[in-house]
Amino acid sequence: MALDASTFLITMVKRIGLTDQDKTLLKANADWGKEIAPEMADHFYAYLGNDPEMNAILNSTEDRIHRLRVTFVEWFYEMFTGMDDWGDAYADRRWRIGVVHVRIGIGPQHVVPAMATVVREVSKRLKTDNKSEALQDALSRICMIDLAFIEQAYVEVSSAAVLKETGWTEGLFKRLITTGASGV
Numbered sequence: 001m002a003l004d005a006s007t008f009l010i011t012m013v014k015r016i017g018l019t020d021q022d023k024t025l026l027k028a029n030a031d032w033g034k035e036i037a038p039e040m041a042d043h044f045y046a047y048l049g050n051d052p053e054m055n056a057i058l059n060s061t062e063d064r065i066h067r068l069r070v071t072f073v074e075w076f077y078e079m080f081t082g083m084d085d086w087g088d089a090y091a092d093r094r095w096r097i098g099v100v101h102v103r104i105g106i107g108p109q110h111v112v113p114a115m116a117t118v119v120r121e122v123s124k125r126l127k128t129d130n131k132s133e134a135l136q137d138a139l140s141r142i143c144m145i146d147l148a149f150i151e152q153a154y155v156e157v158s159s160a161a162v163l164k165e166t167g168w169t170e171g172l173f174k175r176l177i178t179t180g181a182s183g184v
């Protein structure tokens, strides 16, 4: 079940509908993205900090929150630049972000509302700064692509761990899931 990050990105770009116009628009607003990134980080960590479970994760080591602010600002800016025009480097970076969250035990129930917070706070700032609806759409799409990476990493990494631990084949594992799901 090893995931090819580049292929996954291409599939998500198509499925979510991130167009070349979206990419051009994001790049044209990269400076604005950089400018508002620290404010978005403030909203993001205030939101996570209000949840006792996530707050405990955030503060489990002393320098974690500081490191996270830096990486969040980078992540946010990269959504505008696309790093290598949304190529292999972008895909690898997003995959690695996903894997980091799986390792810490952060699942979909944490990540989905967190990304919704980003989308909501960006929308507010877009309005304040009189930015176009087209930019809002492009940003929502790239946020959903990044979210898909974190969610998919959760499935891929946990499935791979089960296969490694049990020695089951991928076919058997998928059959067990299908059979199990039909009994729920």
Ligand code: HEM
Residues within 6 Å of the ligand: 048, 054, 055, 057, 058, 064, 067, 068, 071, 072, 075, 096, 097, 100, 101, 104, 106, 110, 111, 114, 115, 118, 146
């Ligand atoms: C919109 C969803 C999220 C985004 C975009 C995001 C972004 C990031 C990035 C860019 C990193 C650095 C990855 C690396 O080191 O390569 C990171 C790490 C991390 N994130 Fe998130 N994150 C999200 C959701 C969450 C949530 C919900 C939590 C819950 C507490 C969380 C907690 C952490 C922690 C603890 C680390 C590792 C920090 C460290 O010790 O280095 N993240 N995140």
